[in-house]
Amino acid sequence: MTTLWSPGEPGTLSDGRTRDRFGAGFLWGTATASYQIEGSPDADGKGPSIWDTFAHTPGKILDGSTGDVACDHYRRMPDDVALMAGLGVNAYRFSISWPRIEPEDGAVEMRGVAFYDRLVDELLAHGIAPVVTLYHWDLPQWAEDLGGWLERDTAQRFADHAEWMVENLGDRVHTWITLNEPVVASTFGYGFGTHAPGKVLMFDSFTATHHLLLGHGLAVQAMRAAADGDLRIGITHNLSPVHPETDSDADRAAAASLDAIQNRIYMDSVLLGEYPDPEVVGIPVDRSCVSHGDLAVIAEPIDVLGINYYNPTLVSAPAEGNPLPFELKQFPSEDVTDMGWPVVPDGLREVLVQQQERYGDALPPVMVTENGVAYPDTLEDGDVPRVDDPRRVQYLREHIAAVGRAADEGVDVQGYFVWSFLDNFEWAEGYRPRFGLVYTDYATQRRVPKTSYTWFQSFLGGRS
Template structure:
């Protein structure tokens, strides 16, 4: 049939139940295993002098978020961080990837809130005390409302303010941080949020999207430049990448356009100081004046790359439609609770590609990989064999990339806890730890124990 997906329809490794997780001993010596979270999703935003975030107002607007839920309480990690860190330690993990809330550290985007810095100071000390290596992400989506009021990421000034924020945070905790990422998932911060409108601020405007895309990359470059000048090292960025495949033969242009928007715009600007022509074809008329002058800053050398991976994209062209003139298609493979295909091969493909085409021997970390599932507590336990198999399949994919020459140095599961899953509220559960959002009780899932056993082997 002419509209068939021209890709292998057979299940990929890791999609079946009861697939064992490869043991620690099967990875190179020093390979880092960790769990990841984000500030707004777990901390509880109504504590400790945190200011309003654009996520608060986005969530308060009907139709944006399931049941208009927000992160005001979340998992109450702000008060429960010690026991949460105990869970990471007891799981046998080496590291914890966390983020700092800009709206907590600087409620108005500019003025320091001492309570916010004190919290992260305690948190990092708690990691060190438990033998956990701190991996910091400075910005994971919670823009202070005061900056959003002035255009947020559409405004160049936000990039300048980000460098100030980065300096303040690192002046307080940078002496204990193993690796620092500037921005988490700039595609989500810009395209998903300003063109597709699915995340805060919820715009659907190509000019807004183009400017946000450029300014978030500029923020990254300015942040690295500032921190490097202050003597900090081990600086990087975290990109969410998708393996883009054609729906049918002859879709090369659609694949090139989608890949340029999802992947190329962000990695090429960092690694090579250019934007891909397939992206500029539609975005250049909407980029800020003299944007080329910023490319040297955006491509300030990094020390490592973080890759977040969840699924692949399947695309085709839409003849006669305005740029980007592509549409996505649902694939045939098993899916997570999010409706995302389980496709571990895509992770191996992307890690290999990043090393081959962009970063060479630079260390690469899988900074997020995980699946949502409709987990329930039954007789005090949560059985999630599907998640265990998912983890196994993607760890095998990471091993495959290492064998293929990619310098992959670590793997962080997303997420430690069931949490506030942005526009999906509290419905989608990614955690190794089940959270009862009424009582906030934590229950480790069977996948947590499976990983714990694998990490001891």
């Protein structure tokens, strides 16, 4: 039986490791995304994003909510950074709201730039390194009206946006992530329609995939050209180790197919300059959007790879009538999150080691740019408000230990970011799932650090 951690005990991992075991230069942080926390959808000249439009479309968000207020971070940023500093992190990953910077095509809003300028300065004043994600899904609505990621021109527009942000923040921001989880932006946004902009194109969503990846490569080129000094530039992929349900040839082929669709399309193109063989992918993909030289641009060398991990995936051969080349199964686990995801800590070690084995010298240093869990949290109000979340504490203790085991096996891991700093707007799920180290009381915008915050604080401050 697992013994749960309680406040007052040293902040160690499930295997007894302390922070010191990861080295002095390791980045320890939390992560957020602009639409999920900022609110203020039209403040200081901001234009609408595809998520503003999508969330205001009836029936798209499970609880009928929007990100109009979210965590009100746009107005409460200094207090949030102070709370972050109290946690003891040395890095914070946040995203830029593109429509806050460019509310209309080619029209830069300097008040939007000024917000991120203040945020960066506030972080640095507290000894926290800013790690900036340029695109975490909130495409300007005007760009979607011009075709969105189905149009090749969007890739160049994104590169222009990236160049502008480096010109304005590159003197203080060293680490940049171009895209967050292009697999989710493409598959859910353009394939299944469950995320903004809500297109249901199924296999034809590959056009959006390709243009997202092309935008990444063009952005890397533009950022390098605009930088006065050295930048560490990368991309973040949501990776999941895929397991066949049995060792049969049919199940193994199904696993190879999903691995190609979810992982290798994004990893092979960025690191090797190629897409997986169509026979392995197993679905009809129209690649006419790929022009000569595109893959060389997509494979522009990067300095760091962000890996987001939440759970492994189990598949079998498809049942009759299934148009996909695989059937999703429930991965066996002792615990399941509020999102219905299995809790498998060793899957994080597995996915990190898998990339090292698969790509070898082509794999740059990696950072775990997201890892976290949604559990039902209850605010115990009183003289001292309290949110006790021992399951999340144990989740973090076990998953960070898995990062340590991957490092023991030779993976060059240079950072770990908890998703998320605050409970926030969880996309199509609305406000029900709570991922935060800090509880957000949405009615009052009061922040209440959870027990997991206290544990992470102890871990970050503890020394062997």
